[in-house]
Amino acid sequence: MKFFNVKTVAETLEVIARQFAPVRQPVTLPLGEALGLVLAEDVISAEQVPHFSRSTVDGYAVRAKDTYGASDSLPAFLDIQGKIEMGKIAGLLLREGQAQAIPTGGMIPDGADSVVMIEHVEEVGDLLNVFRQVSPGENMIRAGDDVQTGELVMAAGQRLRPQDLGVLAAIGKTSVSVYPRPIVAILSTGDEIVPSDKQELAPGEIRDINSMTIGAAARACGAEVIEGGIVQDDFDAFFSRAQELFQQADLLLLSGGSSVGTRDYTERVMQSLGDPGVLVHGVSIKPGKPTILAKAGEKPIMGLPGHPASALIIFHLFTAPLIAQLEGVLPSHLDKRIMARISRNIPSAVGRSDYVRVKLEKRGEEWWAQPVFGKSGLISTLVKSDGMVEIAANKEGIMEGEFVRVHLFH
Amino acid sequence: MKFFNVKTVAETLEVIARQFAPVRQPVTLPLGEALGLVLAEDVISAEQVPHFSRSTVDGYAVRAKDTYGASDSLPAFLDIQGKIEMGKIAGLLLREGQAQAIPTGGMIPDGADSVVMIEHVEEVGDLLNVFRQVSPGENMIRAGDDVQTGELVMAAGQRLRPQDLGVLAAIGKTSVSVYPRPIVAILSTGDEIVPSDKQELAPGEIRDINSMTIGAAARACGAEVIEGGIVQDDFDAFFSRAQELFQQADLLLLSGGSSVGTRDYTERVMQSLGDPGVLVHGVSIKPGKPTILAKAGEKPIMGLPGHPASALIIFHLFTAPLIAQLEGVLPSHLDKRIMARISRNIPSAVGRSDYVRVKLEKRGEEWWAQPVFGKSGLISTLVKSDGMVEIAANKEGIMEGEFVRVHLFH
Structure with missing residues (x-):
């Protein structure tokens, strides 16, 4: 059973894309509060933009025909x-043989079909000398050119960027229907984990880093975060706290549990929260193999590795797209990766996707990616890195100078 | 005078990098509130991380020497x-010939120097059969391996990402000194501009789109925004409102003023706010030529083109790096651009940087950038675009299939 649930990176992403959708109903918000949220309605314009034909230059509105053949000498x-x-x-009304002075953005009069730029005319009393011919439509925008x-x-499914809010404002919309920010609850587990603000550590204790890093990463994705604190390695305490958080959240993240004992607790807790239960039990990836994904009712639960650096890499790969699904983004959204050349050979095992942290360096016009080595438990390696490079499961490694795609960290 | 102040894109970016710095004093915030802000102090660790030597696997702590030569058959x-x-x-204390069971993350006992994975041993009563040799340091992290x-x-100058907060938490910091978010005030000008929530437009009127788009773009860069509203093309009214906003803000953005008359007002207002006055008067770029940059005291004032699409492109090119300077980011920060091939020939004039809006499309493993054409006044072209491509001033254009760098929109 467990054996069948170990999945590749691509299979895991497919499960995420297929299984999850926004949990809560859309809300209507004023435009000014909708930046970064995802549109829940198709928007059809009730108006045309611009509302009227406008000049795009300072000059004179004319009939193009009246300028044909005009030149400096004639x-x-x-x-x-x-x-x-x-x-x-x-x-x-502009009649044949007439011109009207017009500023940039001014309304084109009836009868005119183009604008001559001020640089190409000379005013002599009431007479305009035009030194350049224009064609119909030149130096103007027609009513409806921008939006019909x-x-x-x-x-629906579009994440609202500044320009998207601009076009909504242009058509006279003052509010939009969007999906609310998903609520992500985080619970850390492990007998060795103590709150990150504890000053004097006893031997064997480590501070809870994942609540901080994963919480911040979830906020950067647009989620609201509930910090669920820390539970000990005890099934009953773990389950009851997880259940409580799960009821308040759209997504529950469980962090920790790298040791065999805790991993078993984590899986049992996830399975006990409801059907259908565990969908992915382990991913063929390094680092991050012990990643678990479950579903209870319509809501996801994800178990992240305990090592802070592994947990953040898994967050970028799987949790960020999962949160995007809960935000209502259509699956085809753009991934922001840059191409770079790798600065040295990196071997890798066939059958497993390896993720290598890299620092970017510009050499001339090209980006080069330098591997940042270090055990996956070292959070400092992520601080030194700009992103990560995938070595696909079917490759034995990458060669110095080869082009790789770098997935940038926020 | 004006002639000398028309600058290239690179010259304008250099003026921005050289002339501006955070306006306000650093503040101390709890770690959880510092995401996305810029560090104002150098952080030196008072502790080592990890605090103690830890196992990275489930297994047995041993002395490596005791396992030398061990194999399945021996x-x-x-x-x-x-x-x-x-x-x-x-x-x-672990002595020669001994092993202690240890979970992932457990503390390595004195005397041990490595860990054998549970997969490579067999317990027979009190006796451990070890089938694989380990070398000193294997399967463990030493105290201080992550941070000394x-x-x-x-x-100082680092924008705090989730992993950066993680390492600060790991060393026991609970608060950090950061630069406060810069305050950006926006003022729209133009007799034709009406508030964006006005429902019925009279002929000749257009809604104020720039306050919405530029405000949202500034927020996306981490700024706080004061929406200054709209003033008519009247010098006294314009100047007094601009002065009022400038006193409250770290950066004043003036939007509009595409016609010759308004441009003159804008320049006079910027010059009147204080010395040294206008630094850049026009940039050799399309779209966005009428961009103006001034400095009064230590604070910047920027005049953006009136066309919404031009204004947003200029924002991405110049205002975003300017805000980053005010946030305290070191100038060497990473620009997030992706490489793509252009899908058709695009001619361009030598001596001027052209910015072409593009939509990205994946063909196999490669990104292709398709130009989105349209006059610079059309905001809808930006909605259809994923980013923009620069055609450098020294180029006559780009050829189909050529690699280009795409500056992604938020």
Whole structure:
């Protein structure tokens, strides 16, 4: 049973993509509070943007035909008929042979179809000398060029960036339906773990680093975090605290349990929280093999390795995409990886994905990735690293100079 | 005078890097509130991490010498002398020929120098059969392996990531000195601009999109934002509102003013706020040429183009690094760009940096960047884009299939 549940990295990501969705109902928020949240509705524009045809330069609104053939040596002559004011309606119809002064952003008058730039004309009393011809539509944006009435402006599943809020503001939306931030609860386990603010450590004790790092990483992904504290290696205490947190959260993360005894507790707790239970029991990856993923009702529970550096790597690989699913992001979202060359040979075992921490260094125009070596328990290796490189399960290693994809840490 | 102040992209970035620093004094915050802020102190560890030598596996603490030559056919035999409890002091001295059971994370007893994994032994009563030899230090982390006492763990200027908070927690720090979030005030100008929540637009009016997009982008960079509203194209009203906001903020952003008239106002206002005044008046870039940068006292003022899409591109290029300077980040921080191939030829004028919006698409293992065309006034082009590509000032364009660096939008 356990044997069948050890999965590859790709299989684990597929389980995550298939099994989980936002737990809570969408809420309607003012635009100004929606940055970074995920749209829960398709937005169709009830207006056109811009609302009216606008000049994109300072100049004169004209009929293009009146400028055809105009040049420095043979200017066209047009009658200046007033001036369009910024933010005001262009009242006057523009007739053949006429020009109206217009500022950038000014409304194009009826009858005009283009704008001559101020650099290409000369005013002589009421007469405009035009030294350059324009074509219809030149130096202007037509009403509806940006957004048409009835157009699908944005689809549900889009994480709202500044520009997305901008287009929503442009079409007159003042609030949007978004998924609430998922609530992530974190519980650390282990008889040796003490709170991170304990000053004098007894021999054998270590501070709870994972609550800090995993909590911060979850916040950086947009989640709200409940810090569940630390429980000892005792099944009843562990289960009752886990159950309590699970009821308040959309995702429960259990950290610790690297020793055989604690791992067994962790698995039993996860299995006891509800059906269908454990989906992934171990991933063929280094570091991070003891990763466990379960589901109780519709909600996920994830068991992370106890070593802080392994726990953070597993967080980047699996927990971050899981949180994105709970936020409502469509699975096709962009992963931000950069290409770099590896600075030395790294051997690896076939059949297992290896993740190597790297520091990036620019040589000329190219990024080079230098491996940061150290046992997976060393948190300082992550501080020295900018990201990590995967050595795929089917490879025996990577050669110096080879291009690799670097998954950047926040 | 103006002529000399038109700068290239690189020159403008250099002015930003050289001229600006955090405006406000560092504050001391609890670790849990410091995520994303920038360290204002060098942190030197008063402790070693780990605090004691630990096992990294479940197994038996031994003296490596006692296992030399051990194999499946010729095991070494050791006396089992008790069991080390998790989180407890290892009390018993380990002597020659002895082994003590130890869990992952357990404290290595005095006398032991390595750990044999549980997979490589067999217990027969009080006798341990060891089937694999280990070398000194194997399967354990020594006290201080992660961090040494007196070591510089992190230098001022580091933006605190989850792993950085982790190492600070590991060395027993509970609070850190960081620079406070910079305060960014935004003021929109233009007679045609109306608040973005106005429902019925009169002809000639457009909604204030830049306050929304630039405000959100500044928040995404870690700033606090004061939304200064909208002023008309009137010098006195503009100057008095700008001055009021400038006093409250670390950075004042002026948005709008694409027409010649408004541009003049904007420059006069920026010049009037104090010495040394305007540093950059225009950048040789498309879009975004009318960008202005000034300094009054120690604080920056930036004039952004009025077109929402141009304004956001200029924000990514110049305002984001400027905010980072005000946050206290060392100038060498990593820029997150990915390499992609361009999907078609794009011509460009020599002597000017062009920024082309692109959508990323994965073809096999490679990213391809597809240009998203549209006039710079169209905010919808940014919604369709994942990032932008620079065509350097010394290039006549880029050819289909050429590698380009994509600056990703948030």
